[in-house]
Amino acid sequence: MTIFKLSSRGGAISGIRAGAITLVLVTVVLLASCTGLKSSTAVVSQGSANATLAKPNNAKSANLADMHGTVEVKTGDSQWTLAKAGQTLKSGQYIRTGALSNAKLTFYDGSSMYLGAEAEIALGALDARTSGARVIQLTQVSGESQHEIVKSVDPGSHYDVNTQAGNGSATHATFTVMVFPGQLSQFWVEAGDVSVVNENTTVVVTAGQTTSILVGEPPIDPEFRITGEGRVMQITTDEGSNSVLLPDSAPIAPEKQNGKITLCHATSSATNPYVEITVSVEGATNGHAEHSGDIIPAPVDGCPFFTLNTSSTPISWNIAGQTFRSGAALIVFGNPLPGDWVSFEGRQLADGSRFVDRIVLLSHSSENQFTFIGKAESIGDNDWTISSRVVQANEFTAMEDGLRVGDSVQVAGGIANDGTFLATSLSQTQGVGLNFRFAGILTKISNDVWVISGIKVTVDGSTTRYGDFVFGNPLEVEGVIKEDGTWLATTINLVTPEGYHFEYTGVVQSLSPWTVSGVSFDTADWTEIDADIKVENQVRVAGKVSSDGIWVAERIELLDTEHPTSFSFFGPVLSIDPWNVRGVSLTVDGNTNIKSDITVGEMVKVTGRILEDGTWLATEIKHTGLHLGQGCFLVTSIVQSVTGDQILLVDGQTLVMTDNLVVTGDLKEASMVRYQFCVDEQGHDEIRSVTVVYQLEELPSGKAVICHIPPGNPGNRHTIEVGQPAVPAHLAHGDTLGSCPSEKLDKPNKNK
Known part of the structure; x- marks a missing residue:
């Protein structure tokens, strides 16, 4: 994937506009x-925290309740220092996370903030009192943050997140902020509502909605979010006409005299795409020359701050049979490919078109993958025989040095359509x-x-x-x-x-x-x-x-520790008597655990052991169980009308109520709803549930002029124009219908 720098002005920002440039970010993750591994009494947590999060001792401090990876803090212009779990932070301090890291801050009133990887936030005004006007002001420099704000009954309370591109303010909400420094910010709301302002234009983002803001531009009108998980069916790309290339004239650093060379190693990090590293010339020639994206040797003036373009740009994605256009700031984690299972977040516009803003790889496709441990019986240029099974290796196979006939070898790879085993890795194993x-x-x-x-x-x-x-x-x-x-x-x-x-x-x-x-x-x-x-x-x-x-x-x-040779693979059932899965003949016996309703053509996982005569004896054959169907989605919209078993939405979609449909809430005209639909393996979709999340007084019918009073800052009241669905949220904050006295309407939103 490639990082493309965005224009800071004009039509290159909103996913609504044609020709928007896509910013694709890939974050470094571990292998x-x-x-x-032997058992140890020490435990290293690579999972999410389960401990109860402690709150600070007073209203004017925050507690670093939990952290993972590299987390640093500083005060003012001082140096960054490593943070410690339980550390107290106060106004005027900064906190940032490194790659593969996160942190959670708790405030005195019970509100909390979660920082994702490579994020930075400054703590401004901090008075999280439980009675009176609560004031929490944060400035987000980069990355992603998630906020859970507890309710405050005092009308002067406010919780602000300021960014270079715009500011968000709330009194009781759950929302996420994503900041791309110098480019744009995104706000999306899970519960409550958030007022987002920039360039004298305010929009109110309610539950189930999202907005984006370019630096120097007003926020776009809130749009309904669509989220879900599913299988990537197709990725459509262009030829990357917006490539960012290293100038041909860039000077290159000379090789060092001691047999070493300095190079730029590609990391795929969003904010640190290259690591400058000094290695032996042999290591650079035989190792890093094969790494995609490495620059050998490094330029004299250092490694670039952006990733050089080496691939085309995705312009649309088909996930579970649903087509999504790439948003203006599409984020892709993990380099998913067709067949892989992903989660995603996006937007559904009033005309029913869909844009995807974030795609996260959940798992690579398991179809036709295998792994087994056996004895190397012969080693050829391309064909290996391991426990009587012929495996093909090529120049792309990751192969451990020094493998010999007689070694116990672990093999992983894929099974071709003709049943050939193609190895992606070969390594020696000496037992568990x-x-x-x-x-x-x-x-x-x-x-x-x-x-x-x-x-x-x-x-x-x-x-x-x-x-x-x-x-x-x-x-x-x-x-x-x-x-x-x-x-x-x-x-x-x-x-x-x-x-x-x-x-x-x-x-x-x-x-x-x-x-x-x-x-x-x-x-x-x-x-x-x-x-x-x-x-x-x-x-x-x-x-x-x-x-x-x-x-x-x-x-x-x-693991079957009693038998040194074992196997595990996925594939379709070609026959049952005798058993053949993905072209591999299997032996079963009275001890084989077989799920009774498995049929020919179904995807299954097979595990077992390899006998001395080369027979593959299955110990278990079962449904894959990884992901059922092609995927499921959650979509937010507004009900236009309900007639019989037909639910007509304002975006033109029609939902049909069936006996299997679960409806929660009083479903009627002007209901804001969140519905789930799933797609099965054959591509048939079914509405699973419809939940009423909010009831509007009437259907949206254009814009409304209101006098907006910012929370905690009544002296800055001003007249704005908002969509009808946002009116109830404004009135609940104390705003009033109509223009403010002696005030004109704020600058209109250019994105309306």
Whole structure:
């Protein structure tokens, strides 16, 4: 993916406008692929926090209740210092998060703020009293923040989030702010309402709505949000005519005289797209030359502050059969491809057209993927025979050095349509709990112990280091776990941007929360977990790492420790008697666990072990269980009319009420509703539920002129024009219908 710089003026901002430039951001995430970890008493949390969040001792301070990864604070113009969980912050201080990091602040009145990765916020006025006028003023410099504001009955209370592009103010709401420095800001509201202002224009964003603001421009009219999860069916791109290229005349740094060279290693970070690193010339030639996006050698004036364009730009996405145009500031995390499962956030316009603003990879497509452990019986240029199974390898296969006939080998890859096993990786395994490989952010170097994303590794004279690494570098580490539980690194290198998943093998220490070999992680509704897993079992865990550093497992597999060879793969059932899945012939016996309603053509997951004669004996055949259908969506809209079983929405959509439809609330004309529809594997959609979230007094019918009184600042009252759906929210704040006395209408919104 590529970062494109946006124009700060004109028609290059709103997703409503044709020809808007897309800003695609990809955040660095971890790959942790360990072929064996021993159990440890120490626990490193890579999951979300479960602890009760403490509030500060007084109204004029905030408490850093929880943090993950690299979090720093400073006062005024002083230097940034590492923060500590439980630290107290006050007005005039700043807090920022690094890559794969997050933090949560709590205020005295019970309100809270969550900071995602690579975000920065300054604390301004801070008086979170529980009686009287509560005042909390924040300035967001970059990144994403989420705010939960408790209700205050005092009319002078306000909670403000100021950005370069515009400001938001609320008294009781749950909302998110995303800031792209020097470009734009986005506000979207989950509950309550937020007044957003810039260039003398105010819009009120209510629950289920979103707005965007360019620097120097008024906010666009609020639009209804659409969110959901689904399978990527198609990505349509252009040829990237808005490419950002490094000038041909840029001077290049000479190679160092000691056999080393300085280069710019691509990280895929939104704010730090390159890391300047010094490596051996051999390492640059044989390793970094193959990394997509690396600049070798580095320019004399340093690494660029933006990512060089190497790919075309997505202009539309088809998710679960629904087409979305790319928004003006589309954010993509994890480089999803067709067939992958993603979550997304976007907008639905009044004419029914849809724009997507954020896409997050949840899991790569499991279809036709396999992994197994076996004995290497022969090794050819392209064909390997492992436990009687022929596997093809090519120049793209990640292959561990030194593999020999007789080694125990772990193989992962995909199964072609003709049944050929195509290896993406080949590595040696010496059994459970011996080898490891993972990647993370270097946070501490102390003598012979390095801390990488909270995991301590020992570094000694036998460790090969491919570069001179410093604090904050994203690293990949390989090594062995010694009998005393020490993780000894054998190689340390920079991690590539493609490392978006983690995988490791270890011992289960806890099921709630999940902790395996000292590392805790999260699970989701779609996480596939083998049955009968217990504490002290040995398991293989694989999943993805979110942009803020949280590990979420896609699958947790129980290992067969009694048999050194095993397999696991996904595919369609081609026949049942005898069993054949994705062209692989399987043997079943009385101990094979088979779900009774599996039919030919269905996608299944097969696990088992390889017998000495090469037979693949299935121990379990079951539904994939990862994701059902193509996806589900939540859409917000307004009811135009209800006639019989027909619900007509103002955007022209018609919902049909069936016996299976769950309706919550009094559904009638002018109801603001949020409805869920899902798409099955055949592409048929079904409305699952309709929930009334707000009742308008009447249907939207143009604009209304009101006298807007900003919360906590009644002296700045001014006349504005808003859409009819926003009128009730304004009146609830104390605004009045009609122009303010002796005031003219504010500058009209250019985006109306």
